Amino acid sequence: MATDHSTPTIGQPQLSELKIRLPLIGLTGGIGSGKTAVSDILAQLGAGVIDTDLIAHQITAPGGCAIYPIQGHFGADFIANNGALDRSKMRSLVFQNLEAKKALEAITHPLIKQETIKQANQLAQAGFPYLVFVVPLLIESGTWKGQIDHLVVVDCPEELQIERVMQRSNLSRIEVEGILKAQATRQERLAVADTVIENQGRLVDLQSAVEQLHQKILGIKKDKPSSS
Numbered sequence: 636m637a638t639d640h641s642t643p644t645i646g647q648p649q650l651s652e653l654k655i656r657l658p659l660i661g662l663t664g665g666i667g668s669g670k671t672a673v674s675d676i677l678a679q680l681g682a683g684v685i686d687t688d689l690i691a692h693q694i695t696a697p698g699g700c701a702i703y704p705i706q707g708h709f710g711a712d713f714i715a716n717n718g719a720l721d722r723s724k725m726r727s728l729v730f731q732n733l734e735a736k737k738a739l740e741a742i743t744h745p746l747i748k749q750e751t752i753k754q755a756n757q758l759a760q761a762g763f764p765y766l767v768f769v770v771p772l773l774i775e776s777g778t779w780k781g782q783i784d785h786l787v788v789v790d791c792p793e794e795l796q797i798e799r800v801m802q803r804s805n806l807s808r809i810e811v812e813g814i815l816k817a818q819a820t821r822q823e824r825l826a827v828a829d830t831v832i833e834n835q836g837r838l839v840d841l842q843s844a845v846e847q848l849h850q851k852i853l854g855i856k857k858d859k860p861s862s863s
């Protein structure tokens with residue numbers, strides 16, 4: 636049976652209310668650019684991190700709250716034997732069928748949003764000085780812009796993105812290139828970034844760039860102290 640994740644956000648402050656209290660940071664970048672690497676460092680430095688990609692995986696894992704509605708719309712064929720979403724089957728479908736893509740998003744996006752708000756409230760309550768929302772398709776979604784104080788874009792050459800993703804997954808070069816084509820371009824992301832983190836060097840260089848970013852974010856002033 637699907638887990639009901641719909642109630643926890645009822646009565647909880649929305650992101651606009653949290654934004655009054657503490658800095659809300661958007662973190663985006665193309666596939667394999669290094670978003671997780673950057674958010675992991677920020678978390679070590681003391682940031683409250685909400686990874687929307689992780690949430691998307693959790694809600695489509697066995698028992699996840701998106702499984703029941705996905706099965707209802709797309710049929711049991713799209714649910715694997717272990718009860719999780721059959722990702723490769725769904726990926727093949729939505730890549731060639733825009734209507735299916737929209738239907739899947741109509742199910743998953745509100746659930747991801749609910750869980751995002753729930754986690755943001757928990758982290759704010761726990762006293763984290765600022766929150767980082769890792770959103771792979773932040774530029775593409777169009778809905779995030781007004782909700783955050785500062786947009787961080789992780790950037791590296793496309794060839795490096797392709798190499799990293801191929802090394803990490805079973806995807807072929809053609810498949811990774813297909814994913815890249817479906818995402819915003821580097822130029823589109825860089826055009827709206829408040830801070831760009833270059834991630835084409837060593838991890839040690841990334842560490843020092845992210846430490847500087849952390850200090851910069853701590854300097855963002857809010858009207859009300861976060862402890863209020």
Ligand code: ATP
Pocket residue numbers: 664665666667668669670671672673688771799800803834835836837838841
């Ligand atoms: P996705 O969009 O697929 O979730 P991502 O943007 O979160 O990817 P990461 O998972 O952080 O990217 O990085 C992709 C891969 O590249 C990982 O295996 C990571 O360890 C590696 N990587 C990231 N940055 C560097 C770096 N500066 N040097 C070496 N390897 C790196």
